[in-house]
Amino acid sequence: MSVGEVDLLVAIPSFNNANTIGQTVQVIEESYQQNFIRDRVVILNVDGGSTDHTMDVVASVDGRKAIGRRGLTSLRTVHRVTAQYAKSPSPGMALRTVLATADLLHARSCAIISPTTVSVDTSWIANLLRPAYRQDFDFVAPLYARNKYQGLLARLLLYPMSRAIFGKRVRELYCEEWSFSGRLAMQCLGQDVWNDDAVRARPEAWMGINAICSDLKCCQSFLGPKVLSPVATTQDIVEAVRQTVGNLFWCLENYESQWLNRSGSEPVPTFGPEHEFTEDGRVSNQEKIFELFRTGVTELDSVLASILAPDTYAQIKEISTHAPDKFRFDSELWVKTAYEFAASYHRPGVLTRGHVVQALVPLYRGRMYSFLVEHAESSADEVEADSEALCVEFERQKPYLVQMWKGETQR
């Protein structure tokens, strides 16, 4: 059956998700039935070469006939389309396939949902789609309820740095659930970036930064707690830093004309609470994290010396000699470090850009350990206040990055 034109498209990128994707499809259908009864909708599964019959599950799962809020049930058919974009998974290629489909079907609003997130419910779909569909937003980032130890890479580096540089307070640029307008889809589809590793690995952040830099309308929508399937492989820190920080630095490089003259930051409209923290969660064996930081500083001396300014490097070496309980990696030093890494990525010297990003991992571990020690007993409000202070510090030191970027200050 021909799908024709659609109003809404929800895509599920998959790779061997036969166990969980059925539930995701059902939730999306239910949400369509409840919240978008008059609209033309489609569910698109883009698969990266699954060998566990994921695509068959998508095609065969029973749709729920849910009753909408007004007691109505949609008579429209919820189309399901499956497509294999490659023999191996690639988030960038998956998104490109989604964008091409959205363009073909003239979709007005699209959302991406990860099949590994088992806490997705019908409200998630509605909260993601509505701002782009009904309120003319172009990029909708999610907000999750978290415990204070979740998403530390975003809290300590990605959010404050992207906020200071691009000037918009979007907390979760690096995410697995987000939505966008058909207009942004078309704009992104036409760009010649799809072979860049940074975009292939984290296309959602590139899309968000692209929207910010194009002065399109961005917002955030609260979804709730994000729970991953027990069988989903959690991403380790090294890979997460490699992908996300590599992507952020790449965006700095490619959008420099848009950010070099921006200063300060402004909030974006937020639907639902801006943040929701719980104080539960714990991190075992924190000393191991500190040990990895200390070993990294010792073993990577020549690498770090070629990236950091002598003064910054000396301070890091000095704090690495402290006892674990006395150790503090303060915000000022951390921001300086992050900016010097970004400048080094811009002018890589003897190192490759990939190596510059990887060399940040031990230092991030140091900052993370410092956070864990400082906030062992902190309340959610204290953690949030500290995060805000870090964001302000990133904004305060931005001229230092601009100077290094333009080659006016030597590292």
Next chain:
Amino acid sequence: MKDMIVQGLQQAYQNLVHMVAEFLPRFVVMLVVILAGLLVAYLLKYGLRALLHLTKLDRLSEETGASRVLRMAALPSMTEVMSRSVFWVTVLGFILVGISVLNIAGLQEQISRLLRLLPEIVVAIVILFLGLVIANFLSRAVLLGAVNAGYASPRLLSWSIRFIIWILAITMATEEVGMARQTVIAAFSIVFGASMLALAIAFGLGGKDLARDFLERNLGDKEKEKAEEPQPL
């Protein structure tokens, strides 16, 4: 008898004078050729450098990534590499021409052999250069990977990789120029084999606990290791 000795000495003296008289002009010519070569080489070097600066070769090299490869091998900019190469090739060429003017038997043959070897020498230099670049890149990648994964002795691992690639590159380069082929291959086999054996013995016997830890960490419960660090995103 005495006359014969005197006559012999006179003959030797005359031969010497004759040889010196014959050699000196050639030697002077050789010096002139070499000096002229130096002059030409300097002119070429500075001329080429100015020309390459004008054509902004360094910027092009930066954009194409060639400069990064040079930096990885601890070499100067593309302009500098090219102008210095032209300088030394010119100097070497004039020295060889100058030496050939001396007309010393045997030396001529060696020079022509050297000239015949020139393509192989260039290839050998390219092999060494690539070896240097690859060794630097891989050893740094191993160092970063090992440090980030928390392996013991990351520098030792990194240096082992660098050493093995160097040995391999040197062996290939000497093989290319045909220098003591059998000896070099035998030396490489011995060094490589010995390194592997030493590692095997050290890792298997001396460091059996370490080996157990290593295997447990890599083949064992990986999720347990990862769980030590909070979810990054």
